[in-house]
Amino acid sequence: MRICLTNELGDFKTVEVSATIELENLAPLIQAELGVPPAAQQLFFNGNLLGNPKSTLASHRIGQDDIILVRARRPPPGAAQASAVAGAPAGLSRAELARQQILADPEILRRLTTQNPALSGALSNPQQFERLFNEMERQRALLEQQQEQAMRDLENADVFDVEAQRRIAEEIRKANVAQNMETAMEYHPESFGRVVMLYINCEVNGHPVKAFVDSGAQATIMSPDCAEKCHVMHLLDERFAGIARGVGTAKILGRIHSTQIKVGKLFLPCSLTVMEGKGVDLLFGLDMLKRHQACIDLEHNVLRINNEEVRFLAEHELPEFAKLEASGDAPSDETRGGPSASGAAPAPAAASGAASAPGAPQPAAAPPTSGPSPSAAAAPPPSAVPQAAAPRHAESAIRGLMDLGVSREQAIAALDACGGNADLAASMLF
Structure with missing residues (x-):
């Protein structure tokens, strides 16, 4: 067979x-x-x-x-440093042997560069590579020892002990989770990749802009810097200022009631909400998409409006911030200048909650009067609110590894060793 x-x-x-x-x-x-x-x-x-x-x-x-x-089978922690690899030149450690094998095989080098940038970046520094390699080996060996000890304890436990049965059920659940992950990595590994967000090229008042297309955002939003560059800031109606509340908050400076945006060969009338600190120049929201009956065609990778097709940008054509976000290296809220949703793109998260921006003003925005909004004047901008230091790794990545049966410290150590790559950290631990 x-x-x-x-x-x-x-x-x-x-x-x-x-x-x-x-x-x-x-x-x-x-x-x-x-x-x-x-x-x-x-x-x-x-x-x-x-x-x-x-x-x-x-x-x-x-x-x-x-x-x-x-x-x-991995040797006990420290064994790799204590002896040379069998069949390798005298004094050559397992880490150095692995480094030389990686450098000699372009396919392994390509795979390592994708899965563990931190380790691949240390290939030119033997000491740093050995430190990272030995840490990964130590974490793996420690986890295997803990798992073997836990299984031995369960085998010797009283079959009528409720707590022991609960732990056995939990071990079975973890084994099923690990098997489910292996199945996913085998049959549809693309699900572990990062999705490139949808951007298109357009023009506002003759100024080229890369617009982020987000059907989950209620309003079409522009940053103050982009409004200045496009020379439309003088049309800002500050009576519509306020605070956008969703996942985080952001200050709404006002609204530009009408301007034209060139998409492909079409000139489309558009209303813009000018909002601070969202890390994106222009965001096409649901109001714009519905008004012009746009179709997001993912099969052909285009945005279709009135039979005019505008292709979505490839990853190398994205704005710099979007490139960092796609690679998982997006800057923190403090360096970006505004709040964002954890593990999500910052612009659509806040825009989705900007219920006060489009249409008639909501409670979060001031009524149309001659003066500025009292709520906007009283509320400090998001960047002025003190924020706690961001953790080294996303809490969702740490929690995902903990759900597989490791402690928080082990999860963080594995993410450190793998350069923050949660998928590689999970494969290293299991």
Whole structure:
């Protein structure tokens, strides 16, 4: 029958074997295909360790086209530094051997650059690379020891102990989560990538602008800097000033009731809400999209308005802030100058809550009078409110790793070692 062998790097090898073959006889074949020595092999099927070398594939109900995960046993923490790798030149550590192998293989180098920028950036510095590599090995070994100890404790626990049963159920749940993640990484790995937001090229008063298209935002928004550059700030109606409240708050300076925006060959009338501190020059909101019956066509990657098609920008054409955001290196609220939603694009999050901007003024905005809004005058701008220092990593990434069964400290250490890449940190821990 045909089975698939895979390792933690995602390599797949298909082999033809008998269902009655014993695991110890399968070990040389695994070494030939994946390069893992028999003494270091750990075989897993459906999340379960295949520990008996005399057992057969059939005894574990492994059938046609089933997948066996092969992991290499890690030495105890510090062992890599204490001895040289077998078969390597004398004095060559595992970290240095791994560094040389990465530099010699363009495919591994490309994969590492994508998955762990911090580690790939240290390839030119052997000392820094060894420090990061050993930290990753230490975290992995420590987690494996903790998991093995937890399983031994559960095996020896009283079967009638309610707390022990609860812990067993939790371990089963974590194993299912890990298997679900492995399935996702195997069959649709694109779900772990970052989505590039939708931007188009347009012109406002002859000035080119990259506009962010967001059907989840209620109003079309422009930043004060962009309004100055487009020479429309003199049309600002300050009677519509106020505070936009959603996920965070932002100060609304007022409204430009009518101006023209050139999209493709079309000149479209538009009303703009001028808002501070959103890190985006121009945002096409739902009011603009509905008014002109726009169609966001993701199949052809265009915004279609009155049969005029305007393509969405590729990642390299995005504004600088959007490029940082797509790579996961977006600056904090303090450096950007305004609040944002955690783990979401800052502009649409606040714009979605800007109910006071379009149409008739809402309670968050002042009524149309000759003077400025009392609420706007009383409320300080968001940038003036003291804010706590941002954590090194997103709380959602830390919490996601903790849900897989590690402590908060281990999750943060893994994210540090992987340059903040949550997917790579999870694969390193498990």
